[in-house]
Amino acid sequence: MAVLKVKFTKTKRDKLAQILWILNWVSVVSGIILFSLGLFLKIEIKKRNEVMAKGDVNSVPNMLISVGVIACIINFLGGKICYDCSDANKFSRWKLVMLPYVVCTFCFTFCILVGALMCYTMRNELEESLYLGLRDAVKFYKDTDIPGRCFLKKTVDLLQIGFQCCGNNGFRDWFEIQWVSARYLNMASKEVLDRLKSNVDGKFLVDGVPFSCCNPSSPRPCIQYQLTNNSAHYNYDFLTEELNIWVKGCREALLDYYTAIMRSIGITALFIWLFELSVLIGVQYLQTAMKNVLLLGDLEGESDGWLLENSFVETAKYNINIIKNLGKANHISTVSGMNDPNIDVQNTNCGKPNVTTKSMPAA
Numbered sequence: 001m002a003v004l005k006v007k008f009t010k011t012k013r014d015k016l017a018q019i020l021w022i023l024n025w026v027s028v029v030s031g032i033i034l035f036s037l038g039l040f041l042k043i044e045i046k047k048r049n050e051v052m053a054k055g056d057v058n059s060v061p062n063m064l065i066s067v068g069v070i071a072c073i074i075n076f077l078g079g080k081i082c083y084d085c086s087d088a089n090k091f092s093r094w095k096l097v098m099l100p101y102v103v104c105t106f107c108f109t110f111c112i113l114v115g116a117l118m119c120y121t122m123r124n125e126l127e128e129s130l131y132l133g134l135r136d137a138v139k140f141y142k143d144t145d146i147p148g149r150c151f152l153k154k155t156v157d158l159l160q161i162g163f164q165c166c167g168n169n170g171f172r173d174w175f176e177i178q179w180v181s182a183r184y185l186n187m188a189s190k191e192v193l194d195r196l197k198s199n200v201d202g203k204f205l206v207d208g209v210p211f212s213c214c215n216p217s218s219p220r221p222c223i224q225y226q227l228t229n230n231s232a233h234y235n236y237d238f239l240t241e242e243l244n245i246w247v248k249g250c251r252e253a254l255l256d257y258y259t260a261i262m263r264s265i266g267i268t269a270l271f272i273w274l275f276e277l278s279v280l281i282g283v284q285y286l287q288t289a290m291k292n293v294l295l296l297g298d299l300e301g302e303s304d305g306w307l308l309e310n311s312f313v314e315t316a317k318y319n320i321n322i323i324k325n326l327g328k329a330n331h332i333s334t335v336s337g338m339n340d341p342n343i344d345v346q347n348t349n350c351g352k353p354n355v356t357t358k359s360m361p362a363a
Contacts, residue, residue, distance in 0.1 A: 004307040008289040017085040023279045024079035030272045031071025037265045038064025050155045053132035063115045098287040112273040119266030130251045134168040142181040157212035165250035166213035178203040218244030
């Protein structure tokens with residue numbers, strides 16, 4: 001029994017074909033939107049590529065770009081097909097193409113849904129990539145003379161100023177590394193030598209942060225050195241006073257920034273998926289209605305259109321059987337007692353001598 005069967009007159013079929021022709025052109029625009037969103041996300045990720053570890057963070061933008069291109073191609077073809085379906089004579093040219101077209105459109109629509117869901121599941125991969133990338137960027141902050149790392153200081157400073165953040169997880173990350181280059185340390189100073197000797201690894205560690213961590217909107221001049229030493233500053237209490245540096249870590253700030261972008265892209269992709277799904281349903285009705293009108297032979301009469309020719313259960317069983325029988329065409333029949341037909345079988349003529357038969361000359 002057909003699922004959601006609808007009866008179409010010729011007028012309804014023509015109107016459905018015209019509406020679907022318009023909707024397919026709207027779908028081409030939606031494909032351009034998906035392509036643009038994927039390209040925008042890819043560019044935004046590439047901007048902070050220096051503070052990200054290599055991983056699968058580009059899978060979502062690549063998926064959106066690919067789906068957007070495919071959407072433009074499929075919907076452009078769909079517009080042409082739906083336009084010709086208003087004429088039964090022109091539809092006969094597309095009759096064999098309609099079913100593969102519907103199947104391809106269904107697969108591509110499913111890919112849009114996958115791309116939308118990936119926007120919400122990418123957070124963990126992005127967080128890990130940012131954590132590892134920022135950890136290395138902060139670690140090599142001082143290496144301004146080493147090729148391949150000399151740009152990291154500028155990158156981290158601009159990042160902390162632009163996103164109002166400090167360190168990877170927070171400003172205390174700067175306490176655990178040597179972020180001042182050795183070329184700027186006065187090795188004749190006893191204080192510097194004592195600090196180097198006091199550390200097991202011989203690093204110059206201070207309870208300070210780079211200038212880019214300072215909050216310019218704070219009324220008090222920036223305290224970026226000796227943050228934990230109350231006696232080093234007038235009227236200062238490290239534990240109770242509001243610090244005039246950024247407290248939020250850059251990983252959290254960047255993660256919030258990218259999460260907001262991907263959430264917006266995901267919502268847009270979901271709306272596009274619903275729109276494409278409605279177009280696909282309309283194309284399925286048009287395809288079945290036009291197929292039935294050709295079978296009836298009355299091009300001006302009524303015809304039935306449906307979503308599925310059989311019930312959901314029967315359709316699922318049918319498709320499962322097709323998948324199961326895909327490779328059986330290559331199997332060799334081994335019925336009881338029968339040998340492989342590819343093997344030569346000796347012919348026994350019940351003890352009679354072999355008689356060579358002469359072929360009759362062709363007339």
